[in-house]
Amino acid sequence: MKKKTYEELVKESPVTYEMYANMEDDGNRYEISDGVLELMSPSPLFIHQLLLGEILFRLNASCRNEFIVAVAPLDVILSDTEVRQPDLVMVHMSRTHIISNRGxxxxxxxxxxxxxxxxxxxxxxxxxxxxxxYGVREYWIVDPSNFTLEQYELHGDYYELVDVYSGEETIQSQTAPCVSFSMDELVRNLPVPPDQLT
Structure with missing residues (x-):
C-alpha cells in the first residue's frame, strides 16, 4: 500500500486513523478533527516547552504511583476520525488497557x-x-502569557469551569488528588526566567 502525502490525504473525507497512521512522514505533526486532517501549529515557543517540562516533573513526582503521565507528540485516538495530540495526558493505572504502542x-x-x-x-x-x-474527565488549559491554569471538570457531556489558578494557589484535582503545586512554583523553578524569553 502506497503511503499518501498530506496533500493527497487532505482531499479525502473522512480521514481515518488508519489512513493517518500510514501517511508519508513529512516531519510535520497532524491531528484528525471530525474526519479532517489538520496541520498543527509551528513549533511551540520555548516558554511552552519549559512549562510542559516543569508540569511533567511535578506530576511525575507526586502522581507516578497512581497515573501514567505522558507528553506530546503522542496520538490520543478518541475515535477512528478523531485523533488529538494534547501537550500532556494522565491515565490512571487502573486503565492501562487503553495504552498501546500506537498511543x-x-x-x-x-x-x-x-x-x-x-x-x-x-x-x-x-x-x-x-x-x-469523548469523556475526558478533566481538562486543564495553561496560559503562559499570564501563568494561569483553567480547570474544567466533566459533567455529563459538557465541561464546567471549576477554577482558575494563579499565583500561590495550590492546584487541586478530584480526578488526580495527588496533584499539589501552584503556578508560582512552576514559574520559580523554570531554568530560564520568563522575562528573559521575550
Whole structure:
C-alpha cells in the first residue's frame, strides 16, 4: 500500500486513523478533527516547552504511583476520525488497557493543553468540546502569557469551569488528588526566567 502525502490525504473525507497512521512522514505533526486532517501549529515557543517540562516533573513526582503521565507528540485516538495530540495526558493505572504502542486508545483521565496565541481558540473551544464529547474527565488549559491554569471538570457531556489558578494557589484535582503545586512554583523553578524569553 502506497503511503499518501498530506496533500493527497487532505482531499479525502473522512480521514481515518488508519489512513493517518500510514501517511508519508513529512516531519510535520497532524491531528484528525471530525474526519479532517489538520496541520498543527509551528513549533511551540520555548516558554511552552519549559512549562510542559516543569508540569511533567511535578506530576511525575507526586502522581507516578497512581497515573501514567505522558507528553506530546503522542496520538490520543478518541475515535477512528478523531485523533488529538494534547501537550500532556494522565491515565490512571487502573486503565492501562487503553495504552498501546500506537498511543492512547480512548479518553485519558486528564488532558493538559498549554495555549498560545495560535492555539487559543482551538484549545478553548474546539478541543474543549471534543475532549468533553469523548469523556475526558478533566481538562486543564495553561496560559503562559499570564501563568494561569483553567480547570474544567466533566459533567455529563459538557465541561464546567471549576477554577482558575494563579499565583500561590495550590492546584487541586478530584480526578488526580495527588496533584499539589501552584503556578508560582512552576514559574520559580523554570531554568530560564520568563522575562528573559521575550
Amino acid at each position: 492512547i486508545n480512548g479518553a485519558p483521565d486528564l488532558v493538559v493543553e498549554i495555549t498560545s496565541k495560535h492555539s487559543l481558540k482551538r484549545d478553548k473551544l474546539t478541543k474543549r468540546n471534543v475532549y468533553a464529547k
